[in-house]
Amino acid sequence: MRLALPALPCLSLALLGCSASTPYEAEFAPLLANIEYRLDLATSVALHKYDHNLPVEAPAREQQVITQVRQQVADHDLSPDRAAAFFSDQIEANKLVQYALLDRWTTLGQRPSAEPLDLVDQLRPRLDKLQATLLFELGRFDRQPPTDCARKLADALNSRTNDPLRHLAMVRATGQLCPKR
Secondary structure, eight states: OOOOOOOOOOSSOGGGTOOOOOTTHHHHHHHHHHHHHHHHHHHHHHHHHHHTTOOSOOHHHHHHHHHHHHHHGGGGTOOHHHHHHHHHHHHHHHHHHHHHHHHHHHHHTOOOOOOOOOIIIIIHHHHHHHHHHHHHHHHHHHHSOOTTHHHHHHHHHHTTOSOHHHHHHHHHHTTTTSOOO
16 A cells, blocks of 8 residues: 655755746746846857856956946836846856856866857847846836745746756846845
8 A cells, every 4th residue: 555645845856856837937937037048148158158268257247237237227117226136146147057067068078069159249239138128027026026925936946947057046046036024
C-alpha cells in the first residue's frame, strides 16, 4: 500500500528542478518576461567579452545606464531612486550571468558556437530599447503591486525556470521589486 504524500509548493525548489504554474505569475508576467529577455542578452554580451577578452565590469557604461534611467522616470511615474535601484539590480543580475558563463567557457576552453553580436552596434541598442520597456512595466507594476508581493514573486520566479543560474539571476534582478514594509 502506497501512502499519498501531500503536494509541496514550489518554494525555492527551482534548484531541484521544481516547476509549477502559479496564479500569481500573471501579476508579474510582463515585467518578468522583459527581465528574462534582458538576461538572455547577457549571454551575447558574455560572448562578445569572451571573444574580445574584455572584463565583465564596465563602470562607465553602468553609470551611463543609471543616468539615462534617472532622466526617463517622469515618463513612467517613477521616482529616480526607485528606477535606479531597479536597474542596478538588472545590471548586477546581468553581470552574474556573464561571470558564470565566462567561467564555464574558460573551464571548458571554448565558448558556444553561437554567432557573436557586436556589443556597441547590436547589443547596446537592444538593451537601450528594452530599458524603456522595463521602465514602463515597472511603473505599471508599482501602480498596483500585489498584496503579499514577496511571497507571490517567489512563487512566480519558481514557476519560470528549472535552470539554477537563470533562477538565481532572476532572484537577483528582482531583489528590490517588492515594496518593503
